[in-house]
Amino acid sequence: MSLAEEFYKNNIEKNSKESNALSSKVNVIGWSRLVVVLLCALVDYFLYKQNKIMMIVVVTIVITGFFLILMFYHNNIFEYKKRIDLLININEKGLKRLGGEFKKFKDNGSEYLDDEHSFINDLDVFGNNSIFQYINSTVTKGGREELVKLLKREKVLVSNEIKERQEAIRELGEKAVWRQKIIVEGNLKKSQDIHLDSLIKWSEGKESSSPLRLAIACTFMLATIFSIYLAIKGIVPLSFIILDLMVNFLVVKILAKSMAKEIELFDSIKSSVYGYSKILCLIEDEKFESLYLKTLISKLKSNKVSCKYEMKKFSDILDWAGNSSYNAFYLILNIVLFSDVFLMRSLEKWREKNGDKLEDWLKVMHEIDALNSIANLSFENETWTYPVILNENEIEGINIGHPLLGKKSVRNKFSLRGEKKVSLITGSNMSGKSTFLRTLGVNLVLSYIGAPVCADKFSCGIMNIYTCMRTKDNLEESISSFYAEILRIKILIEASKKGEKIFFLLDEIFKGTNSKDRHTGAIVLIKQLIQYGGVGLVSTHDLELCDLERENKSIINYNFREFYENDKIKFDYILRNGKSETQNAIHLMKLAGIEI
Incomplete structure (x- = not known):
């Protein structure tokens, strides 16, 4: 059991016992208030029958004073119980994050999804099962907006700022009790904050x-x-x-x-x-x-x-x-x-x-509120590491995993340093190519906000992230998925020509056209991106592209493979050097009942 899991479970157990005790006390005081009111009415009626008007006034004042004391005490107990119940909820949410159940959280930031943004849709930054849904525990509108700006990279941090934030997030991660106090105060008298x-x-x-x-x-x-x-x-x-x-x-x-x-x-x-x-x-x-x-x-x-x-x-x-x-x-x-x-x-x-x-x-x-959310990662993931920020446009990691997959994540080693600028990722269907591209992208996003990343070691330069992975038709704009892909590639090329430090993730590029055009277009694009200083990964089924490694020292091949057990296809999701030597499309067709 991790320290975070033990912390959450102990808090839930302790606070649940206290909440139950307070519930009993709240009920007793509530009934006591009613008894006091009835007692006052009975005594006053008895004194009225005896025509003791002054005694009625005195008794009423005394009992009213006692009632006000009870009411004040009852309100304090009730508010304290509300704090305890909020703490239980906070720790239960912590356990859900650890168990990968964060996708049940209501606030997923889906209003920030943007097809035109350079990476947020492809890397699951917002929406269901997203980075935002995973880490967000902000309690103020401004804190939530600050977190959004960081994840969208509207606030681009330089190397020193990232390092200083890493120290801050590491320290805040150790202050779990204090962070929970802030969440309680932010939610105790919650308003719309509009x-x-x-x-x-x-x-x-x-x-x-x-x-x-x-x-x-x-x-x-x-x-x-x-x-x-x-x-x-x-x-x-x-x-x-x-x-x-x-x-x-x-x-x-x-x-x-x-x-x-x-x-x-x-x-x-x-x-x-x-x-x-x-x-x-x-x-x-x-x-x-x-x-x-x-x-x-x-x-x-x-x-x-x-x-x-x-x-x-x-x-x-x-x-x-x-x-x-x-x-x-x-x-x-x-x-x-x-x-x-x-x-x-x-x-x-x-x-x-x-x-x-x-x-x-x-x-x-607001900034502390946003940093506290990011510190959830530091507290709940003891094995994660803080990345080393480099001056060069490079990326390297050991045992890199996808932060949103939790225990299901398969860790891989990867390097794109020195003269190597582009990695071609080949492999059969469902072997893990797209997930690996997102693994690197999500860890880069976390790196740039000062958070720890899902890896044993990780280092990267500060680069602008561009992705082309989930292009789709837009009927309102009369845009096909292929043309949408072309538009995203155009933005990438224009950015690289301007001299931006580019890190790109391209998944099955030009898949909407014939194999000849796809092959030719991919070769031209990759060479052009290298020419303008771009760094990144391209996943492809076009094994002939892998021949570029022999022609250009800037290109390196990696691949994923599948294997078979009892006529069933299996994947180990392990990244290997070189190009893919296996294919599974025919086998998958047979499994689907297509006779070949």
């Missing part, structure tokens, strides 16, 4: 409350306090206070129109900000050793301003936002003290102090 841009825009604003609005609020608030004083003294009747509050209600409604957009925004984001404040507190309080993480955390403290303190203050202020729409107590408070106006002023004061820092704080949180 107004983040609006929050940033507000934080950058400079406008402040109208002095007239504050003056009106202060005037009517003082008038209400004075009216209450006069009523207590008996100078004015009690009805005068009711009239005053009715006037205040109208004034509150009028003033609320000028603050409606802000109040609506704050009401929609307060759950998110609560989670942000908790997460940023965990981040700021944690001690890190890697340079990359230390640099990130340093952005949370500037000019003696503590991010965790200011974000908690922000969350506490926002906790009141929008309460007047559903909270009777706050509605009364608003009518008497014009709390919305002063709430808005408090938020503006917070913005004056911290508005210019908020976006940077959130960026730190």
